[in-house]
């Protein structure tokens with residue numbers, strides 16, 4: 001195992017070493033001569049404030065102590081404003097490999113040169129919660145990627161959901177004010193189940209499609225590594241002939257799309273608020289890079305009006321049946337950060353950061369975003385934020401922007417253009433020399449008005465498309481999620497408006513929610529629910545079988561008297577599949593096997609929970625008597641079953657598991673890869689992965705009944 005991690009780390013370091021070298025950063029400076037102040041003078045004592053003393057007893061502390069004052073001052077000013085949205089997140093390094101050049105669409109180097117390894121940085125995030133909120137709340141997940149390309153930084157600032165709540169950026173402050181904690185009591189944190197959010201949504205039909213996605217399992221991902229990424233907005237690509245195509249960007253995870261179950265997500269938010277952050281770190285450090293396929297959907301300008309929706313409307317998808325996805329590259333995330341604040345807190349993305357060959361569209365949401373990101377960094381990082389190591393391009397930067405707080409670069413020569421030295425932007429020369437058009441000469445209309453096109457007025461077709469495309473168990477989860485959320489609202493008229501809104505999607509959906517939350521059961525509306533479905537919406541389309549146990553977290557439960565050979569065999573089988581194994585014992589100080597050998601578990605039963613694991617396995621041996629008498633162990637088994645997780649049992653442990661679960665509902669899985677399971681909690685989900693063929697005598701598949 002260790003050698004795998006070292007090898008992986010070396011490869012990764014080389015691939016993204018370029019960035020580090022270019023930044024001449026002071027990584028891991030050895031503190032050989034002792035500590036210094038920020039201004040470089042030796043610190044002789046960092047434990048005692050300088051005081052007036054009588055040689056034995058100290059008197060008052062002296063203000064003149066620069067060492068102490070500097071240390072306290074630096075501490076007092078460590079925090080910068082958190083992001084106004086997406087405050088909670090984590091980020092890692094990696095690289096992008098183009099697998100298919102697309103010169104027919106774009107002349108961008110990063111989309112044409114398959115020999116390149118483009119370093120990237122990706123930050124995943126939630127939206128509503130503040131910086132210290134939990135990872136596993138129900139929320140959209142940010143998926144922001146910075147490509148450090150040879151032609152400049154390219155930021156695709158996406159989400160794990162392909163559409164958005166609003167069509168026009170001007171509504172963004174409203175939707176965020178509505179979903180963030182309410183101004184009178186700053187409640188709730190990390191949740192949308194409150195009146196102001198649904199008051200806004202129920203008055204904003206354009207949010208209906210996005211609401212379906214946010215109430216589906218997409219909003220409680222099992223891991224950042226098992227969610228899709230979408231650029232959401234419509235951009236454009238420009239080729240060397242000056243032809244323009246509309247484009248949408250997609251990231252599909254190698255592991256498939258998988259979610260937690262809601263009961264699990266809520267518990268994890270309390271038991272392990274850093275669950276997703278840890279999952280990503282453990283996976284990358286265990287030698288399991290996270291991978292996505294990068295695809296584009298491309299539309300020639302001539303087809304802009306061929307659809308019953310407006311392709312510039314961010315509340316609509318481009319169904320893959322109508323505009324196929326073209327896989328063109330691979331994103332591999334493989335290196336955790338060295339320091340969270342300097343890399344993750346200070347990384348800054350801008351939708352307006354595109355590279356030549358990529359362009360904007362008139363998508364009104366994108367147009368407004370282009371202003372907002374560039375503007376918001378000033379509050380968090382100041383005008384020279386692009387000189388910070390994590391934001392600095394790896395290609396030459398040359399312009400006459402100068403000064404501003406925290407300016408790092410020392411630039412010789414004049415600070416204006418034109419000038420007597422004739423210095424011009426080197427990149428501009430290259431493009432002009434090759435006759436490449438950097439800005440697309442788009443024809444634009446000229447009447448100043450505040451309006452939206454007719455197609456922007458339609459809000460239900462795709463919400464119905466989404467709901468129709470879900471599997472029964474996914475619909476069940478969505479109904480339960482909406483029932484959970486609306487149940488928390490204090491004002492009946494907001495509940496009624498929401499039921500009416502849902503009724504525009506599907507009468508059965510609205511009726512079940514109404515029944516659960518005590519609203520009026522609505523009559524079916526005349527609006528046609530065309531029943532159309534689209535691929536890429538139900539999670540099962542992505543293969544509910546996670547193809548590997550690599551980086552999956554698996555718990556082995558033991559107590560005194562366990563079968564040592566069985567235990568060691570199971571552990572070796574899991575580690576050989578690069579799983580992350582946790583041994584959970586009756587005590588952490590040491591558990592004795594039947595043959596008398598003492599094993600030190602990673603956690604004791606009170607110190608960790610089944611929610612942190614993807615499966616549990618119990619070896620055989622006399623220890624089952626001790627386990628059977630431990631209520632926490634029985635809860636481990638039942639909770640894992642209730643969350644539809646595989647439970648493996650060997651020898652004597654088979655009867656323990658059968659006793660712990662509602663036998664009448666049990667059927668024993670004879671294969672490990674079933675796709676759907678009903679658990680004793682009535683939670684139905686599709687989630688499975690192959691357990692090692694360690695020939696468990698009994699495998700309870702994902703809560704089989």
Ligand code: HDD
Pocket residue numbers: 083084085086089123124125141142143144157158159163164168169170172231232233314347348349365368369372373374376377
């Ligand atoms: Fe945004 C941050 C994604 C709409 C304004 N947004 C932010 C982040 C992500 C997104 C992933 C976190 C970036 C990071 O990790 O630092 N935002 C989206 C997506 C949207 C979207 C996919 C819809 C398609 N955003 C949106 C609109 C506006 C903003 C309409 C404003 C008009 N977003 C911001 C921001 C943030 C931001 C306020 C806060 C922190 C930051 O920019 O750097 O400018």
